[in-house]
Amino acid sequence: MDLENIEINGLKDKKRRLINELEKQVQTSYSRQKIEKLTPSEKIIFLLAEGLDIYASIFKIGKSLPLTSIPVWAIESMKIDNWADVERLEKEIILNDKEESFLRKSFSITKDKLSQVLKDLGNDNGKFKNGVDIEPGNTVSFPFKFKAPHLFKAKNYNIQFKSTYEKSAEENKVSTSFDKKLHILPSPFSIPTGGIIGGTVGYFIKATLISDNSLTINWSLLAGSILFGLVLSLLTARKPDSNKAITVEDFIGGFIIGALAGMFSDVLITKLKLLL
Missing domain, CATH: 1.20.140 (Butyryl-CoA Dehydrogenase, subunit A; domain 3)
Incomplete structure (x- = not known):
């Protein structure tokens, strides 16, 4: 040029x-x-x-x-x-x-x-x-990005690319397009949010089952169950560059892990002590 x-x-x-x-x-x-x-x-x-x-x-x-x-x-x-x-x-x-x-x-x-x-x-x-x-013989590339809404579970989307170009010598426009399927993972906040809510629900399940009379809330234990559910959900969250024995993929998985953490927090902490 x-x-x-x-x-x-x-x-x-x-x-x-x-x-x-x-x-x-x-x-x-x-x-x-x-x-x-x-x-x-x-x-x-x-x-x-x-x-x-x-x-x-x-x-x-x-x-x-x-x-x-x-x-x-x-x-x-x-x-x-x-x-x-x-x-x-x-x-x-x-x-x-x-x-x-x-x-x-x-x-x-x-x-x-x-x-x-x-x-x-x-x-x-x-x-x-x-x-x-x-210019003849040259190439051009256009960067792009997709913005998806907040997702609690993975979804598949179909997108279409359309390209229109004009040859100056022939003065005619040519249009072409092709489809592409995208697999979009859940939003990063979905798993820890599931862990927090699951930890809360797990604590109340445990407190209800072991309570003989009226339900009393131990706020320190409730906070500990919530934090424990958050930590476990973050530890087990699915990542593309790592292999784990247990992986959580979406909000439901985080909720289940958090609920288990809330119900069996003392047992899990004992197991973690032995493991560490």
Whole structure:
């Protein structure tokens, strides 16, 4: 590739990054405004749901999906395909944010940068041409990731990849697609959550069976059963790079291990002492 093509491809890559940044800023602004418009009772429910989401993220690496993400039916309306979309989204969403907010200033800066890149590319018609130019004999790859909802057990999903390319010499577009099956494991929080709940249930089962009269709760033993169920569920949790005598695969498995830990905690601790 000659120097001119390298510079043009660099500008096109920068254009794509700026457009993606503008789209993320619009979505963030929408989420902020949605939270501000909630009633006090709705904010309490939102905080509780967000607390559960934070709890789920403790057992995994990375940030989870925001609870105020845009609905499925509005995804296309938030995308930027031309300069008119930039101005429309700025007017309808960004300008409704606080005037002194950094997000609003950042959108203005990114917009100016995109305008300059479009001028350097000679794109004066306001339309953004998507895609990547590939020289003959070269290849290109696109990284991607899947975001699944919180899962308590494994599920199989069918996905479809669609690729469209255009041959500049023939000026015709070619589309191709293929299917792929994904086996998605349970969320990382499902097994320890099962262990915690199972430890609680196991303690009450044991306390009920050995109690002659009224049920009395020993809070220290209850806390110990919960922690013991959590530890055992983490120790037996399935991992792809290790082989264990006993493995737990999902919420139900964690619950069973936790319940056994709660019911037979003294026996298991004695066995662990002998083992260690």
